[in-house]
Amino acid sequence: MKNSSWVEHAIWWQVYPLGFVGAEKSAIEQPSAEHRLLDLVPWLDYVVGLGASGLALGPVFASETHGYDTTDYFRIDPRLGTLEDFDTLVAEAHQRGLRILLDGVFNHAGRSFAAFQDVLAQGPEAATVSWFTLEWPEGAGPGVEPRYRDFEGHHHLVALNHDEPAVADFVVDVMEYWLGRGADGWRLDAAYAVPSSFWAGVTAHVRASHPDAYFVGEYIHGDYAAEVRAGGLDSVTQYELWKAVWSSLNDANFFELAAALDRHNALLASFAPLTFIGNHDVTRIASKVTDSALVPHAVVLLLTVGGTPSIYYGDEQGYRGVKEDRAGGDDDVRPLFPSSPAALSPIGKPVFDVHHQLIGLRRRHPWLHRATTQVLELSNEVFAYRVAADGPDALVVALNLSDGERQVDAGGAATVLAGTATVDGGRALVPARGWVVLG
Template sequence: MNEPEWVQHAIWWQVYPLGFVGAEKAATGEPAAAHRLLELIPWLDYAVELGTSGLALGPVFASETHGYDTTDYFAIDPRLGSLEDFDTLVAEAGRRGLRILLDGVFNHTGRSFAPFQQVLTQGPGAPTAAWFSLDWPDGAGPGIEPGYRDFEGHHHLVALDHEEPAVADFVVEVMEYWLGRGADGWRLDAAYAVPSSFWADVMQRVRSSHPDAYFVGEYIHGDYAAAVQAGGIDSTTQYELWKAIWSSLNDANFYELAAALERHNALLAAFAPLTFVGNHDVTRIASKLEDPALVQHAAVVLFTVGGTPSVYYGDEQGYRGIKEDRAGGDDDVRPLFPPSPHDLSPIGGPVFALHQELIGLRRRNAWLHRARTEVLHLSNEVLAYRSVDESHALVVLLNLSHEDQRLGTAGATSVLAGQAAVDDGSALVPARGWAVLG
């Protein structure tokens, strides 16, 4: 386990900056507003009030459009501001005890990335030609464009060749530069598309100078534990649990969630996954659930099982948004936020209060970071589980039925969150209700 000790207490508030500040959809030489990154500063106290301990930023580096087509890894996107603005944000976050997680796109780049432009200008003899997987036509020379491997059919995203040592050197340099400017770790975008041997080399080198840094890879399918071990990273995104949470709530099928929690237990034996019910790539949980009232149940699971929880900005206010498979299909889940927390609609107040309550519970029980779950009662509509470590336990009761349910408490005697009437070793949970017992 390489995970830094501080991660045990980490709860991220994830923000997609380009959307949050209403930046232009594409790079421009004259952004309509300057220093937009500083517009996050009024929200830092909000993140603290929510209970989170870190700010997980989406892409902030110069790019062509959405940030995942990076063009300059050493520059802040002009639509967001400057290096000085970044430094100010980091300092203000640090003053409030908030960590900073950056989003690094190291599988592919935008076409305007200088080393690729060098290839287009100079041809096969370009010193950076080996950085990419290129297919040159016969007789190719300067000014001739080669075929190239892209990212999942997106031709504007040029895949890097991770067998090239210079690419690893470059990624190490980028990571160390921003860690040196105050970042605390990296989310590794599309980590699943990069050979684990590449990550292992890069991690070893970066950790030698920044041993307290945190690295979480984006993995959607596959053997998460093997990816962590082979790549030397700290964690992966827990998409299996995300899917099981909303799917089991929609289908009133807690058997699916129970199976996912068993799998989650196996992962926790090796590492603490990054857990979530929303992020910048998926439909909002309030829109994904057929009954939005069950957002409560989804949040309860998120904050009472092992892992490192992440809250996607707006989910704590009950925001809705649907991701669509089309150009611009992410815009609805990457919205503009108001200038300050005072401008939020009061409609989101109850959902915010729920998140505060559950995050507070989580912060008071930091041992949950590596807790395992034991299923105590299971039916389609009712689930009871105990989250435990060597010396602590909480009992979670979830009721999807339209009738009150009486469940055993496994020795728990007090209601820590939610609603239940506890009496003589059992608890009465209201219809469509939940409770956390201690």
């Protein structure tokens, strides 16, 4: 594991490109529009203005439907555009100081993936038969379909065999190709389903030629720190903290959040988790938090605790959207975005302003990347914590969920940096359902 210095300043704006540009739901020979990836270019100045420093892209490679059923890892999805469009987007982003994170689906592939199509066409004698975990009927030959291991029961997602060296070599080739074209790192989709030893070999190989590359694995549960160590990763997705944020706000139970932050502190001793309150796989925070007045509290938590924050496109505008467990159930959280920032509704400005203010605060205190929290005051409805790293710098954050003003321990801080409070005699008076960051 090697944390590149640039990651210490990274704040991602995550986009699901196929939804963002309004692409067709399935691959077709002639998409109704060309060069859609370039629709992101008018938004790059907006990303800079928000204060983010990187663009985290969902799948951009040729696929059958939603991008997580990749068919050609060396080709931009025709619904998005061309290789030249990708190069233009990367150049425009880098010109503005924005990093690019790609989404790599290396646990499984779509059925149209060439290596699997060779298996279907040529049978047990195919050169790529060892790339998959297969069961052949007796006497099988060319044109006979075997049973195969898939991803979590999704038969259209063919699981790769990560014990096969040729698969590791292929993944290394894919990663190096796109890093060579200007990408800065990889999100590893469903990393939890892949042996850590596979990631360790791949990342070590890729780092030899791209030492500044960033690797973040998608992990839902488990021992995050152990997975980072074993896989040679830089980070993992901090789902436990995500759940604690919205759950504690909805239930008025800051004890759950305090416990999650305690575990988060332990992780920060070895790596900086990827923190988020929204992404392409979950109900939007504005819909998840039952009291809309508390959405800013979630943003405060995201941007004042240690980690590498990621903001999902539209969350900073208060977009709503509910993920449902059905076919097409992700569509509501993967919407078409306007053609330019000028077309955004003014309704989202208050939420944007909260994001903008807190991102600015975070960028003025870059040590927050590896800072840990210390509880100053804790009850069901009131939470105050001190956040600090190794140096003398510290911030104090206070959150109030109650319907009345509350006095909280100011932790020695006296200056209001964001939010609203009156500080007097070591105590901060925080308004009803309010918040404050003190320095």
